[in-house]
Amino acid sequence: MKTGLQTRMERLFNRHGDGRAICVAADHGYMSDVTPNVVNLRATTEAIIAGGVDGILLAPGQALRLAPLFQGRNGPALIVRADWMNMPRLGTSNVTNAVPQRLLLNDKVITAEQALSLGATAITIYLFLGYSDKVEAIGVDKCAKFVNECRQVGLPCIIEPLAYGGQVTGANMVEILTLGARMAVEIGADALKIPYTGDVDSFRHLIQVSGVPTLVLGGARSDNERDALELYAEAQEAGASGCLMGRNVTKSPDPKALIKQFCSIAHQGWTVDEALRGEAWDFICLKAKPALCTGCNLCVGACVASHGNGDYGLNQARLRIETSNAPGQHKVMFCTGCKKCIDVCPTQALRWHPQSGAVELLPERCDNCAKCVDACPTKIIIHSEMGITFNDGRALNWYPVICDLCGGKPECARICPTGAIFTAERPDFSPVLE
Amino acid sequence: MDLTQRSYCNRILRVDLSTGSIGTTPLPEDVMALILGGKGLGAWLLYTEQAAGVDPLGPDNHLIFHTGPLTGTTAPTAGRFGVTTKSPATGTYFDGYCGGYWGNMLKYAGYDALVITGAAQNPVMLVIDGEQVEIRAAENIWGQTISASTEKIKEKLGDGWQSLVIGPPGEAQRNLAGIFNESRALARGGVGAVMGSKKLKALAVRGKGGVRVHDKKQYERALQLAYRAVRMSGPISMLRKEGTANILEIVNIMGALPTRNFQQGQFEQSDEISGDAFRQNNWKKEYACFGCPIGCGKWTAPLEDGTVIEGPEYESIYALGSNCAIGSREAIIKLNWLCDEYGLDTISVGGVLGFVMELFERGLLSAEDLDGISPTWGNAEAALALLEKMARVEGCGEWLAQGVAAIAERFPESRQFAMHVKGLEMPAYHPSAAKGTALAYAVSERGACHLRGAPLGELFAGSADPLAIAGKPKLFRDHQADKAVWDSACLCAFPGYGMTLKELWQLVISATGFAYPTATDLEQIGERISTLARLFNVREGFSRAADTLPARNLTQPMAAGPASGQVVELAPMLDEYYRLMGWDAQGIPTREQLKELGLEKLVETQP
Structure with a gap:
């Protein structure tokens, strides 16, 4: 059975010969609401396969x-979710079918043999930590028995330690996860699926402590897809063998493109910026959707902090949020690149910056x-x-102070939490003045 | 150590309204690493500078506004600031926090804190234009509402100013009065009354300075991690979608939504007042405080009469809704508008209205007592009429606006139905259905409070069995320490639904350069600050006897719902909590514990 285990580990982790696997978890419909990403599972699955995904976790x-x-031959690996739990029902993210749970419930629903007959390359199972010793003991027992089953048929067992209960605080989260990773390996896990600890150093430590291939999971979806890519890139830097992203991919408007970006980081060694860009923009400009602006002024703060002496403040900003009389309505006032200032300057002191395309002052x-x-x-x-x-x-x-587009990476657009101000391609632009 | 290179201004602005003197002092440099700022700074200043036993509404009470090291940077929610004073409602140490746009402006004006002492003869406002600080006459806005005063100040001073104002109940020194920065408030505990007692109508501030962090590169990296944690959080995306009201359904399902003055834990019309219902029918735009990536605030579409509010948020919906058996969103919006317009605390107003309704239904209060108003359960019109009385401080409104505890004094038979702890009305989680939260209400330094570390996750995150008491004192103690750190760094609690203490620690160490070795080390700061607040209360004569709950929670079992038959088993939780905190059986911090926390010297030098 050792051969079977090795073959399957290779299939999952070494499809590209680099020991890395970009996987997607799409088992949510099993435990939470019927959300759109769950309803369209076939379409989503097809899209991520087209994007080049290495493995998919399904119920x-x-x-x-x-x-x-x-x-x-080139199909992705199937990872089967082997247990069910009620955790998503306890939270506010899912009140529709919430029940007043007093205790976490977690049951095994499939045997290793049954998973094999479904064509599974691996299975995954939860290990809950931080809730209570009782829940932990039940979980350890369940995992241990299941690892034995997997051993007998040569099926890789991925344990997913989750630090979740009342004993978990922000301060001890990393400690509990690291302990959980080690516990899972002691129980016999062949690989881990685990949340990111938040920074490269502690995640590297966790991976070293566990000593088995580790897949980082994504958690709740960020509307900014850069977050998931950055998180993965950091995990990879820390030594992760890949990822098992869920909602960040399945809820994406374009799962195929996102998977391609993940794969380019994992298999081609691209940076997040390279992966995101995909195609090159010669010049950028700022655009705004004022209806999305909440008036938080983070753009203004970020502008000030990235210029001058670098202090945080609101003075000498190169853009501004105007509050209108209608409650909650704001205007985003920024340099649109209209060229009026350049045209009006009697001394030709203003021009387009040759690299960034921003208005540049020649003092x-x-x-x-x-x-x-x-x-x-x-x-x-x-x-x-x-x-x-x-x-x-x-x-x-x-002298006049004008938006410099932060040299091509505007801080205002980077920090805006709602997409009210954003970077767009500036087509048909040449910095050379006629 | 140059604190101005460590994200502080290193200046406390001190204004004595009795003498008219204005000056500044540096921060207490040798203790800043022990107390961080914000709540810690407020507690330190109040404990070390204020005499014991002062009249909260007298000139000797200090009104302290404070920011934290992160205030004014681009950290998530870095516009936040706080106030610390001795509360007229509770007689205890009292701190409150507020978003809006005033806190960052105080920092840009060059001050970490503002300490107001004394009292003016005639109505005044304080105008802080960076270095220029002056006390100006404010007769022309005295008596005006929050929005009218704010508008007048804007007209007079022009753009770029932020103001804090009180309304007529604050001027009349009522316990339910708050201090308002437009739609955001330091609402609780009668802090508006303290401001009114000083004849201080408004605080206007403008600043053009900046905040310099210790290690900019490291701070920017910490910001990136903090923002990612915020963006990748399910609970935070719910806050953005449905505001704080997103939890109403789950709290109701758990049987912990206080209804009819806490007689019940489930409201039959909860579907009408849920976050989803408000989103579908009333809300049309997000509101964000300064530097907030979440935007839990919501602007409503105008009602037929044109009323628009920023809200209502969960606590207001419970207080003005289920607690009064009012299931009309429009009525709740209207009630909320009155509170915002006149400067009243929605939670306490709802506490009073629910209490009065119960007393009226029980025949303990009559329409004669209430200027002819008959507040039956769910009677929104009566609720509005009573609230108008409180807002204008007229007739029965004069004593209603003093809060539940004062009303219970006036009508002694009503005491068994009075829902408050130490004189502060109860927040929106029924203690009998959430035992860790019950403990927090009982021992919090400012009376019944859900924001001093109540482990609310027991209700809506499944983090523990809400009806069990085992483990709750430890859970609360940890949360209390955490929360004190957030309030001292001075960020809103909500980024903490994505960020953990670890992300906060990364921000704090890079901003201040204080070498706290691990995130866990911040917890000791939190415990130190909570203990400091406790020491103030001990000095004022508070101890175990005051750490209690209303009779309804201690002796009357819940009648129905998931918490049916439950009462709060408080004594064993108190014993355990005191032990964990290193306090004696009376809840007084022991000398050993003070030594452990580095507070021993402080107590020795104080009476």
């Missing part, structure tokens, strides 16, 4: 139904006539607080 029934999708040509300040339709060109003195002794007591 037994769906594994049976979707079995044809896994066939063929030595400026005689602070303020024509640009007056011409700016969004009134975002401001007077500097400090003056400037040139080598020839000429001095300006102020």
